[in-house]
Amino acid sequence: MRRSIVALALAASVASMAGGVTAQAAAGSAPLVVGEFAPFSGADAVFGPEMAGGCIPAVRAINADGGVLGHTMSCVEEDTRGDPADAVPAADKMIASVTNLVGALGPSSDEALPTVPILNQAKVPMFVETGQAAFDHTTAAYFWRITPADDVKGFALALWAHRAGYTRAAAVFGSDVGSQSDVPTLLTAWKRLGGTMVANQRIALDSSSYETEVEQLVQSRPQVIFTEVDPQTGSTYFSELQQLHGLIPIIGTEISLEAPWLKAVSGALGAGPTAKYIEGMQPYAPPSGPAWKVYNKTLRASSSQVPQPAQWSADPYSMTFYDAVNVMALAMLDGHSTSRSVENRYISTVTAPGAGKTIVYSFAAGKAALAAGHKIQYVGAGGPIIFNKWHNSTGAFEAAKFINHHLKLVGSVSAQKIASLSH
Template sequence: MQFGSRRRKRVLHIAAAAGVLALTAGCSSGLAGGGSEAADDGPIKIGMLAPFSGSESAFGAYMENGAQLAVNEINADGGVLGRDLELLVEDDACDATTAVSGANKLVTDGIVASVGGYCSGATLPTLPIFDEAGIPMVIPAANSNELVDQGLPGVFLINGTGDQQAEAAVTYAKQIGATNVAVVDDATSYSADLAAAFTEQATAAGLDVVVSETITPGENDYSAVATTLAAQKPALVYWTGYYQEGGLIARQSQDAGFDGVFLVADGSVDAKFAEIAGEGYTDNVVGTFTQTPDMIEGADQWIADYEELAGDPPGPYSTQAYDAVRVMAQAIEDAGDTEFDNVVAGLEGLSDFDTFAGPLTFTDTHTLSGGGFVIVAIDPTTGAFVLEDDLQG
């Protein structure tokens, strides 16, 4: 899929967009919305949608602090095009309706680029809002293939895609000799998309998918799926939803008699998973994830800087949010202005740009050439996920 450049209207049809988008699902923000009509002085406003309420609220703080750290460093070094960056943040609660409202608020507030997006289901309905406003997006966390499938020229992902994460899960399953596997999703865009990718790739790799279940998020009793897993006895189950339900399913499945590997996707990789599952229920839990700062050699100073800003250690997606700001800032600097087409060209023109995930060059579909997923496991002392296997051999 190639993305062509095209001129953008500068009149924002916000009300019309909101009416249509409330029926779908999404989130994200952008740095080139004002174009030639934006002020030539004053701060360059970039927006971030992230969950600051709801079950995924912990990630919002990680993302905001990581992004703000990048903004502070860039401003201390002279800013972008001689102007300071200003980060504007809105809560999307990982909810489509809330995300649409937040996206419209950011557009009204004059952002010219977006560096947000955690839940794919909340990010999807915001794509047309930012596209209509001429605002390019560098999405740090949300990674459903559906985001890419929209084919919008201003959408870039710096987290590995669902296909890439599924590939890591299948690689791990084969590595441990799990010939029969199961997959459980929660019907959200991110989770269902990842489950489908895993099923397809597992089948192609010769694995037998003996269980494929979809649960309803927000409930407390998942005994039905737990009983199924115990009865079918897959060597590995891949849970592709979030930690709130994942912790419960891990506990209830083990109580029902499931004794295989409980592999979780990146939406469940948080210390709260162990808290919800309970002591003694995480020995068999591992996850597919991109590396966090504590897993990266040489990140000690960055961690110290983050802690000085936030007052707490960095968590998942803090580094991706940090890099999203840096990537967008470099593209604007290279563009020489905040015009949509020029910033998109700047993003497409980045070559081996230094990020926590390694040198970044976007593919033709505006994704990473490699997902960078590793296997993490739970430290029984802290409940935090730590590096287990880098899948390099």
């Protein structure tokens, strides 16, 4: 038994290495496949459908426009379960078994540390979901990030609270790695802006009560609370605050704008108090503009494959995954090859601004421009994509509130302000 397990593991490793060494061009006219490498089950099971909300409309639009170099495209789910123990074999399996794999969406923070090196070694271009600061200066050539890193969020939260005139703040963050990665930059930013952090609570998730923590918070007399906690923890903590002392303004990360969080917390606090006291900051991707219109139209037309597609219309992560698939497809067209290594070289070419470039807002427009011999800059549903030398592209942030069961944008923090505060 032990020997057969070892043999299987060796076979998987050899297959994985073989995929990595060749990164060969697609055979025949078989579909080109994008791996949705994310949790589709487990605690972060929402990540997978959110990713599919971007991938499926993208391949639909690409296929409707004749595909890429004679190939159609498709998305395939690779469930990481949000656990490195499951994600590593899932990565090996995807590399070894998916024919014509041209790239991956993901991994998320749950599984990025062990799987980014595997995908990179196998030369799979990956548009990651993880915001971990560990990848801010990554040298992994096949790593691409078009959503802001976690440590940038801290700057955005602090700037937004500072603009509202708050000077005394409290940080209430979950003890999990993802939430805690926001805290150091938040503390730094808040101090640089002249604010006082009167409490910094690192709380155990999903306890039956947080009254002691709430009491501690209230005694420190903050004007505003910065937070990132899971939905159940948030509903328990803030409903106890509401009932024992009354709510104060709360500024959360993008987690606090996700549907499960809003359902749990607004169910506990009531819709009115949620709308009045809670704001969330998320990457700035306004549901408007020519690229978003194409995205939204194709998304809404994908209801046979995407359940309740409207839920992803204004989701910045779904938008950026849509953009990622378009970028992969345009990179292959520009490089005249479906080879992953060639595709990877052209990713920054089709997104970078430049004199004389044609700005395109869709795959169809990009394909036409490339066919006409133009150089292109793809500007996506999530906005312009400008990679730095570490393949990170950070944009602005927006603040939103949950009013009448809809997210309403209430303002934004520019990329320039974040950059000037962070340096």
